[in-house]
Amino acid sequence: MQTETTEELAIEVRDLVKRYPRSKINAVDGISFSVRRGEIFGLLGPNGAGKTTTIGILTTSVLPTSGMVRIMGVDVVGDPIGVKQHISVVPQRSNLDQSLRAREILTFHAAYHGVPRAEREARAEALLKELGLEGRGHEKIRRYSGGMAQRLMLARALMHSPDVLFLDEPTNSLDPQSRLFLWDRIRAMHERGVTILLTTHDMEEAEQLCERIAIMDHGHILVLDTPDNLKKLVPGGTRLELRLRLPQKVEASRGDGAVSSDNLRALLEQLPGRPRVEELPADDGQEHHDIRSFRLYGEEAGELAVEAMRVVSASGAELRDLHVARPSLEDVFIFLTGRNLRS
Amino acid sequence: MSVETSIDAIFIEKGARERRPRNRLAMILVAFLAILRRDLVVTGREFIPFLIQVLLQPLFFLFIFGKVLPSIGAAQQSYASLLLPGIVGLTVVTTALQGVTLPLVLDLGFGREIDDRLLAPLPVSLVALEKILFAALRGLIAGAIIFPLAYWVLGSNYSVRTDAIGVIIGIMVLTALAGATLGLTIGTLVKPEQIGLMFALIFTPLIFTGCTYYPWSQLDGIRWFQVITLFNPLTYACEGLRYAMVPPVHGYTLPTLGIGWVLLGLGVTFVAFLGLGIYTFRRAVVS
Ligand SMILES: Nc1ncnc2c1ncn2[C@@H]1O[C@H](COP(=O)(O)OP(=O)(O)O)[C@@H](O)[C@H]1O
Numbered sequence: 001m002q003t004e005t006t007e008e009l010a011i012e013v014r015d016l017v018k019r020y021p022r023s024k025i026n027a028v029d030g031i032s033f034s035v036r037r038g039e040i041f042g043l044l045g046p047n048g049a050g051k052t053t054t055i056g057i058l059t060t061s062v063l064p065t066s067g068m069v070r071i072m073g074v075d076v077v078g079d080p081i082g083v084k085q086h087i088s089v090v091p092q093r094s095n096l097d098q099s100l101r102a103r104e105i106l107t108f109h110a111a112y113h114g115v116p117r118a119e120r121e122a123r124a125e126a127l128l129k130e131l132g133l134e135g136r137g138h139e140k141i142r143r144y145s146g147g148m149a150q151r152l153m154l155a156r157a158l159m160h161s162p163d164v165l166f167l168d169e170p171t172n173s174l175d176p177q178s179r180l181f182l183w184d185r186i187r188a189m190h191e192r193g194v195t196i197l198l199t200t201h202d203m204e205e206a207e208q209l210c211e212r213i214a215i216m217d218h219g220h221i222l223v224l225d226t227p228d229n230l231k232k233l234v235p236g237g238t239r240l241e242l243r244l245r246l247p248q249k250v251e252a253s254r255g256d257g258a259v260s261s262d263n264l265r266a267l268l269e270q271l272p273g274r275p276r277v278e279e280l281p282a283d284d285g286q287e288h289h290d291i292r293s294f295r296l297y298g299e300e301a302g303e304l305a306v307e308a309m310r311v312v313s314a315s316g317a318e319l320r321d322l323h324v325a326r327p328s329l330e331d332v333f334i335f336l337t338g339r340n341l342r343s
Numbered sequence: 344m345s346v347e348t349s350i351d352a353i354f355i356e357k358g359a360r361e362r363r364p365r366n367r368l369a370m371i372l373v374a375f376l377a378i379l380r381r382d383l384v385v386t387g388r389e390f391i392p393f394l395i396q397v398l399l400q401p402l403f404f405l406f407i408f409g410k411v412l413p414s415i416g417a418a419q420q421s422y423a424s425l426l427l428p429g430i431v432g433l434t435v436v437t438t439a440l441q442g443v444t445l446p447l448v449l450d451l452g453f454g455r456e457i458d459d460r461l462l463a464p465l466p467v468s469l470v471a472l473e474k475i476l477f478a479a480l481r482g483l484i485a486g487a488i489i490f491p492l493a494y495w496v497l498g499s500n501y502s503v504r505t506d507a508i509g510v511i512i513g514i515m516v517l518t519a520l521a522g523a524t525l526g527l528t529i530g531t532l533v534k535p536e537q538i539g540l541m542f543a544l545i546f547t548p549l550i551f552t553g554c555t556y557y558p559w560s561q562l563d564g565i566r567w568f569q570v571i572t573l574f575n576p577l578t579y580a581c582e583g584l585r586y587a588m589v590p591p592v593h594g595y596t597l598p599t600l601g602i603g604w605v606l607l608g609l610g611v612t613f614v615a616f617l618g619l620g621i622y623t624f625r626r627a628v629v630s
């Protein structure tokens with residue numbers, strides 16, 4: 001039974017610790033997790049959490065201080081060459097071979113991995129096309145944009161058809177369009193059965209792509225679960241966001257008393273279930289000074305929405321936008337650490 | 344386009360491949376040769392700049408010291424024949440050494456272009472070995488081209504023994520390997536911001552204490568300096584080449600360091616820095 005489950009695993013990590021030489025703290029401090037074959041797994045955490053170090057150990061370029069890691073059943077310390085046969089890495093920072101043309105970067109990579117010549121030419125052709133680089137294969141990559149370089153690194157990683165693909169912050173600093181394109185390609189790889197481990201400090205990315213997520217901070221895994229289960233960790237269930245325009249001064253002065261944002265907030269706090277209310281800072285470039293946004297945390301979103309609308313219209317304010325949101329992974333992180341992910 | 348591989352085919356073909364596991368040694372050899380081929384392709388593409396870079400300085404040295412100075416009476420006519428082995432030795436060592444050092448310092452510090460090769464299915468020490476072999480090859484090519492160059496520059500002052508070509512080649516090969524291993528060690532220890540310092544503290548003393556421009560035996564008068572030169576591997580290269588290249592003039596044979604000492608000096612340098620260089624390389628790439 002035990003061996004059967006082990007066979008299904010692409011990645012097994014047990015009690016992994018890494019302390020860099022001359023460092024007083026552990027960059028990775030006793031983490032354990034495993035990833036099933038064919039799964040997309042995410043390591044989510046702020047800068048310095050130990051994500052890149054973890055990927056380094058799993059891909060044989062960093063030696064663990066202690067603990068055990070197996071990739072497709074092969075031990076990373078005992079048989080790094082065996083591990084390298086199974087994996088591919090797209091690093092956080094470009095490490096493309098500047099002396100080669102784009103297409104050669106792909107074909108040489110495949111050659112290092114023993115892919116026969118005709119096959120590697122055909123694959124390079126297919127992957128350049130798949131990643132939107134058709135016709136750009138003969139260029140030196142100095143002329144490539146950040147997004148193109150990132151796509152070329154993904155193409156390179158796929159040239160030897162790896163079993164496990166490691167992506168270290170794959171869409172960091174890319175424009176939104178390139179990001180969506182890469183997400184799409186990553187999902188396509190997942191559908192083809194490739195096991196994927198990615199790191200990110202972008203909540204949306206983790207939520208969009210990953211089947212399971214480990215939230216990392218200071219070298220520890222704080223929690224590990226599906227995105228939906230992680231969100232259930234945050235108390236207060238749902239979240240309601242209101243954007244409204246305060247009553248005009250003219251009307252207010254002759255009406256039943258001016259409604260300031262403070263009054264409105266007090267009114268909202270009186271709603272059934274006594275929701276917690278936060279006023280959000282004004283957006284940059286907001287066209288009107290009298291636009292206000294509030295966030296309400298409560299248990300029953302539907303009832304809260306109805307009651308909030310009633311209070312707002314009774315106050316004479318104009319409701320501009322109402323949004324019911326499930327908690328995000330961002331909320332989970334703030335809940336767990338008291339800090340914002342981007343800080 | 345008749346045959347078009349779809350991405351799916353890549354992953355379907357994989358299933359078939361997995362059923363016949365490849366022999367591990369064959370896999371390592373294939374990866375090693377592919378990495379060597381990459382370097383050949385890259386250097387081949389910039390062969391002319393490579394030649395200019397390594398040959399311009401020896402060319403001027405041969406011209407000024409082997410041709411101009413003897414012509415104006417500032418040096419003896421025979422100086423050219425002692426200088427030539429020194430220039431060959433220096434060119435082989437510096438070309439081999441810098442062929443590893445400079446790219447490696449920049450690569451480990453900034454580019455990390457080597458990462459893709461480190462992730463190939465072979466031991467990382469073989470990636471280092473490939474660098475040594477390839478840099479040694481570049482050193483040998485540069486050294487070999489010095490001969491026709493000298494023949495052209497020195498004219499009637501060109502005189503090289505032709506009865507010891509085997510010894511010349513053997514010493515050049517050993518010199519190139521020793522230079523490349525030294526380059527590997529330096530390249531893995533120096534940080535990018537220390538490159539300027541490296542030239543001043545390592546290359547300059549290496550060049551001037553290596554018996555390139557003077558024969559070792561004539562340093563008798565400056566004993567302490569003669570001893571210092573023995574710590575420089577270049578001394579053994581230049582003296583070995585003098586032994587095999589300088590013809591007797593009027594029955595007088597130039598005394599050189601014994602060939603046994605030459606082979607020992609170069610051999611010890613090669614073995615010691617091969618071990619040390621591979622150790623420091625592994626430490627630099629696997630943290
Ligand atoms: N080569 C290294 N030597 C020493 N310390 C390192 C090295 N690489 C990373 N660290 C430290 O280890 C910790 C984790 O870093 P890293 O794994 O890069 O985190 P992340 O990828 O999550 O941002 C940080 O405190 C970082 O300073």
Ligand SMILES: [Mg+2]
Pocket residue numbers: 048051052053092168
């Ligand atoms: Mg990182």
